[in-house]
Amino acid sequence: xxxxxxxDELESRSINIIRExxxxxxxxxxxxxxxxxxxxxxxxxxxxxxLGDVPVSFIHIDTTFxxxxxxxxxxxxxxxxxxxxxxxxxxxxxxxGISPYKNRFNCCDSLKTKALKExxxxxxxxxxxxxxxxxxxxxxxxERYFSxxxxxxxxxxxxxxxxxxxxxxxxxxxxxxxxxxxxxxxWREIDIWRYIKxxxxxxxxxxxxxxxxxxxxxxxxxxxxxxxxxANSIDKIIRELAVTRVAERLGRAxxxxxxYMMQKLRSLGYM
Amino acid sequence: xxxxxxxxxxxxxxxxxSTLIGRLLYDTGSLHNTAISEILQASSSHGSGLExxxxxxxxxxxxxxQLTIDTTQIFCRNTKSGFWFIDVPGHAExxxxxxxxxxxxxxxxxxxxxxxxxxxxxxxxxxxxxxLGIKQIVVVINKLDMxxxxxxAFERAKGETLGFLESIGMKAGYFIPLSACQGxxxxxxxxxxxxxxxxxxxxxxxxxxxxxxxxxxxxxxxPIQDVYMHQAGQVFVGTILSGxxxxxxxxxxxxxxxxxxxxAIRVFGKNKLSALAPQSIGLELVKKDRLVRGQIIYKDxxxxxxxxxxxxxxxxxxxxxxxxxxxxxxxxxxxxxIKQVIKHFSISTGAxxxxxDCLDKQNLAEVFIMLQEKVAVKRFAQLQALGRFVLKRDxxxxxxxxxx
Numbered sequence: 136x137x138x139x140x141x142x143d144e145l146e147s148r149s150i151n152i153i154r155e156x157x158x159x160x161x162x163x164x165x166x167x168x169x170x171x172x173x174x175x176x177x178x179x180x181x182x183x184x185x186l187g188d189v190p191v192s193f194i195h196i197d198t199t200f201x202x203x204x205x206x207x208x209x210x211x212x213x214x215x216x217x218x219x220x221x222x223x224x225x226x227x228x229x230x231x232g233i234s235p236y237k238n239r240f241n242c243c244d245s246l247k248t249k250a251l252k253e254x255x256x257x258x259x260x261x262x263x264x265x266x267x268x269x270x271x272x273x274x275x276x277x278e279r280y281f282s283x284x285x286x287x288x289x290x291x292x293x294x295x296x297x298x299x300x301x302x303x304x305x306x307x308x309x310x311x312x313x314x315x316x317x318x319x320x321x322w323r324e325i326d327i328w329r330y331i332k333x334x335x336x337x338x339x340x341x342x343x344x345x346x347x348x349x350x351x352x353x354x355x356x357x358x359x360x361x362x363x364x365x366a367n368s369i370d371k372i373i374r375e376l377a378v379t380r381v382a383e384r385l386g387r388a389x390x391x392x393x394x395y396m397m398q399k400l401r402s403l404g405y406m
Numbered sequence: 407x408x409x410x411x412x413x414x415x416x417x418x419x420x421x422x423x424s425t426l427i428g429r430l431l432y433d434t435g436s437l438h439n440t441a442i443s444e445i446l447q448a449s450s451s452h453g454s455g456l457e458x459x460x461x462x463x464x465x466x467x468x469x470x471x472q473l474t475i476d477t478t479q480i481f482c483r484n485t486k487s488g489f490w491f492i493d494v495p496g497h498a499e500x501x502x503x504x505x506x507x508x509x510x511x512x513x514x515x516x517x518x519x520x521x522x523x524x525x526x527x528x529x530x531x532x533x534x535x536x537x538l539g540i541k542q543i544v545v546v547i548n549k550l551d552m553x554x555x556x557x558x559a560f561e562r563a564k565g566e567t568l569g570f571l572e573s574i575g576m577k578a579g580y581f582i583p584l585s586a587c588q589g590x591x592x593x594x595x596x597x598x599x600x601x602x603x604x605x606x607x608x609x610x611x612x613x614x615x616x617x618x619x620x621x622x623x624x625x626x627x628x629p630i631q632d633v634y635m636h637q638a639g640q641v642f643v644g645t646i647l648s649g650x651x652x653x654x655x656x657x658x659x660x661x662x663x664x665x666x667x668x669x670a671i672r673v674f675g676k677n678k679l680s681a682l683a684p685q686s687i688g689l690e691l692v693k694k695d696r697l698v699r700g701q702i703i704y705k706d707x708x709x710x711x712x713x714x715x716x717x718x719x720x721x722x723x724x725x726x727x728x729x730x731x732x733x734x735x736x737x738x739x740x741x742x743x744i745k746q747v748i749k750h751f752s753i754s755t756g757a758x759x760x761x762x763d764c765l766d767k768q769n770l771a772e773v774f775i776m777l778q779e780k781v782a783v784k785r786f787a788q789l790q791a792l793g794r795f796v797l798k799r800d801x802x803x804x805x806x807x808x809x810x
Contacts, residue, residue, distance in 0.1 A: 141410075143685060150686040151631070151645045158632045158699065183674040186634065186641060186688050269479050276478040279506070293467060295476055297502040297722055297803045299509035302734050302796045323481055382438035 142330050146180065149318040151301065152280055153184045156262050156316045157191065159305050163261040164316075165192045165221070167251075170205045171353050172327055172338050173266035175212075177319060179336055181264070182216065189218065194254055194263075196223045198246040200235060200355040208339050223254035235357045240400070248405050252288060255313055262314045270323045271383055274398050281305065282315045290401055324351075324383050325376040332369045343367045352384050409616050410488040412479075414508045416535060417517030418527035419496035422548045424474055426517055426586040427482075427491045428458020433593040434608065436482045458587075475500065477507030484593070487612050496527045498754055501534075501768055502722045505806065508534055513542035513614045515607070516567070516578070517586075520547045523563040524570060526754040533753040533770060536576050537720050539786060539808065542614045543571070543578040546607060551585035555598040580610045624648035624789050625706035626657075629736035630699050634688065641672055641688040642697060647736065647791040649705065650682040651689075659695070660702040660782035661711050667692040700738040702782045702792075709792075710784060710809075713777045718770065719797065719807040720753070725765040731804055735795035738781050742797070746774040765805075772810070783809050 157164055166181055168174045182189055195209060213220045225233075228245040235242040255263065269276040279295055281303035296304040305314070322330075331338060341350045348361035362381060366372040415423045431437050459472070468475050474495040482489045494507040508514070514535050518528060535543065545567055553559040560583045571578055582591055583599045584607065590596035591606045605613075626649030634641045651657075655668045671678040672688035681687045689703060702709070725731065725744060733742040750771030751758050765771055786793030786808035797805040 147645055147684050147686040154631050154643055154686070184643075186643075186672050186674055187636065270481055273478070276480065277476050293475060295503070295506075296801075297506050299506055299803070299806060300791075300794050300796060301736075302798070302803060305801055321479075380435070380437070380439050382440040 142326065142333060145322055145326055146183070146330070148321060149177075149180050150184050152303075152316065152318040153181060153264065155301070155303060156264065156281070156314075156318075157184065160262045160314075162190060162192075163259065164264065165194050165255070165258070165260045165262070166264040167266070168193045168195055168209075168218075168220070169266075169354065170195070170208050170212075170339060171266075172331060172342060173268065173319065173322075175336060175338065176322075176327055176330060177264060177266040178212075178216070178218070179334060180318065189216075192219045192221055192258070192260075194221045194223055194251070196247050196250050196254075198242075198250075198355050199224065199229060200246070200357055202339075202341060202353060202356045202359075204339050204341055205353070208337070212337060221254060221258065223250045225250040225253065235355060239358065243400055243405060248288065248400070260313065262316055264316050264318060266319050267317050268322050268324070268327075269320050274401055275320075278315075278317055278320060279304070280317050280320055282317065283312060284315055285312045292398075292401075325373060328369055328373050328376065332373070338369075342372065344371075410481075410490060411513060411611065411614055411616055412490045412492060412511050413513045413515055413611065413614075414492040414494060414511035414535075414540070415515045415517060416494060416504075416508065416531035417496065417548075418519055418522075418525050418531075419473070421496070421517040421519040421528070422586045423496065423517050424459035424493055426458075426515070426546070426548065426584075426592075427480065427493055429586050429589055429592055430491065430608070431480065431482050432458065433589055434482055434484045436484075473497065475503070477503045479507070479510070484608055484612075489611060494531075496531070498527070498530065498768065501530070502803075504531065505534060505538075505720070505722065508538055508540070509806075511538070511540055512616065513544070513611075514540050515611075516543055516545045518545060518547050518563055518567050520549050520553055520559050520563045520583075523547075523566045528567075529570065529756070530754040530768070532571065532576070533574070534720070536574055537718065537753075537770060537806075537808065539790060541577075543576065544580045544582065544607065544610050544614075545571075545578045546582045546584040546586075548584045548586050550583050550590070550599070551588050555583065555585075555590070555596075557599075557601045560599075560602075579614075580605060582607055582610065625708065626651050626655075626704060627709075627784075627789065627792055628689065628703040629738065629792075630697055630701050630703065631737050632699055633697065638670075638690060639694065640697070641690055642703065643686070643688045644737065645686045646681060646683040648683045648789055650680060651705070652680040653678075655705060657691070657703050657705055659697060660704070660709065661780040663711070664695065665693075666695065666703075700740075702736070702738075704782075708784070708788075709782045711780050711782050713780045715775050715777070715781075715783065715809055716748075716772070717775060717795070717807040717809050718772050719765075719805045721765045721767050721769045721771070721805040723767050723799070723802070723804040725797070725804055727764060729799070731797040731799045733775065733777055733781065733795055734798055735781060735783055736792060740777045740779050740781055742775050742777045744773050745776045748772040748774060773807075775807075785809055 267275045279298045344364045344367045349364045366375045492507045494504040547563045564581045593608045627647040630642045631644035669692045670690040784792040793809045796803045
């Protein structure tokens with residue numbers, strides 16, 4: 136099997152999952168786009184799903200603490216790709232002065248999870264597409280492709296439904312809950328970069344090394360650390376990932392603050 | 407590097423499944439530095455030795471309880487090949503999680519505890535692997551460090567396991583003596599089992615096939631997943647299950663088998679002249695028949711189109727007589743009922759169920775199913791994707807089935 140047919144297989148499975156979710160929920164489906172490499176790949180896959188005009192909405196959860204490059208990238212490609220983009224902000228929390236410098240857990244919970252809660256309530260979305268992958272984090276590896284959240288956004292990870300043979304869990308408009316769909320669960324970090332190269336997708340330049348530092352994972356500026364790296368092109372990133380012993384989200388503060396912080400954040404509805 | 411095999415690690419509770427995966431990751435150098443220090447830290451905070459199982463049992467409840475609750479997949483690489491190792495729980499009540507993980511597997515490592523081979527848990531997992539049609543089995547006889555790497559102990563456990571596998575028509579390509587916790591015969595041959603002349607585990611895994619041989623030659627089958635409206639008209643979207651399609655090909659559409667012709671093969675941004683499995687595409691047809699999700703576009707005529715099927719089902723929930731669950735095969739969904747239970751037994755004990763018609767969870771049964779409408783299927787042995795189905799009640803899966 137050559138590299139291209141391998142990527143075709145990953146892509147096809149993702150497209151199949153997105154079409155499955157869209158078939159059931161139509162315009163009640165929204166895609167979370169953080170402008171990172173994974174969710175930008177997801178946006179591309181969603182555009183492929185519809186073969187042309189995209190009938191669903193995209194959500195950017197804006198904590199206001201993102202890198203400035205993220206905002207420039209968002210505005211450029213939302214326009215270029217004709218994307219219907221909703222920007223979600225928790226203005227009350229921002230006015231109250233919530234920030235990562237006081238308490239990271241509260242900050243992620245308020246500015247990301249609560250902002251998301253408000254936006255899906257306002258627009259009555261029932262399904263969210265997220266670009267999480269199994270190989271990012273132990274807790275994400277426990278996810279299903281279709282995963283129910285209750286109205287409080289709780290994830291009942293101890294009683295996940297059976298999912299097999301492309302037959303997924305679906306709900307008939309459960310009161311105030313929503314469904315998370317993870318079409319890229321089976322992709323690895325290196326697959327993403329190979330696909331970005333093949334499909335010539337744009338990525339934010341923070342991923343490329345400058346002065347021997349680059350970001351492998353990006354989000355809020357204050358909570359992301361750069362890694363030592365000289366990879367200043369996609370090819371060099373692919374070569375680096377083939378041999379690295381460093382975890383992808385090493386620079387992400389919320390993953391390792393305490394042993395189970397990610398699990399607790401996720402059980403409260405974090406991405 | 408691109409040949410990635412998905413391997414489920416099956417076996418009894420506490421046979422050392424998660425430990426084995428942890429050891430494989432550690433010894434092949436697939437682990438991140440942070441993962442290694444996290445295990446060290448977590449292991450010491452739980453007051454135990456180096457706990458490889460921590461690599462996979464990421465939930466707090468799993469680490470506290472020292473058991474695997476849900477299935478997980480973790481990538482492992484050596485110089486030749488890549489693997490997704492699928493960890494699954496051994497407990498009977500977590501069968502649905504085991505089934506979920508195993509349904510992705512192309513091969514299995516069956517972990518047998520040399521100190522107590524073939525308990526109900528091992529038998530249950532073997533029955534599930536058999537049901538799923540997983541034919542590539544590597545048996546590892548684990549915990550030989552507790553038996554001084556005694557050849558006779560290995561042979562005893564091997565004989566017992568082989569006997570059971572053969573009794574249900576299964577084979578295993580390899581039997582490997584092992585200590586997962588001490589690393590014997592994992593990535594290199596152990597000096598403590600000089601009497602063993604076979605492969606170490608990772609070499610055995612590198613010999614396994616990545617594709618189902620039987621399915622390479624299958625015809626073109628394309629279940630309609632959805633219908634999108636475009637300027638040019640209807641586009642039928644879906645994923646090709648097998649075979650190849652070209653522009654202008656003559657095709658048939660289930661259930662009536664009406665003829666049509668491929669006008670265009672659409673993907674994002676362009677039209678293609680041909681497409682093959684497992685691509686997801688859009689098809690435009692020449693005749694403007696109104697088609698819906700669930701119909702199957704196909705090229706040859708070996709499709710079984712019927713409202714009556716005989717199948718083997720594995721229940722994860724009880725099914726009561728007269729119940730009408732949905733039958734779901736590919737994108738087809740039709741109400742059905744189980745007309746007759748031909749025979750059924752418990753997958754853990756082999757015991758025949760006492761209630762003749764009520765199928766309990768963890769029953770494996772041969773059944774005769776009546777469907778409200780005709781469906782288009784294949785025998786599981788011919789084409790898995792059209793030979794397997796699930797029965798759904800409300801939103802959840804109550805049973806998985808294969809057409810015999």
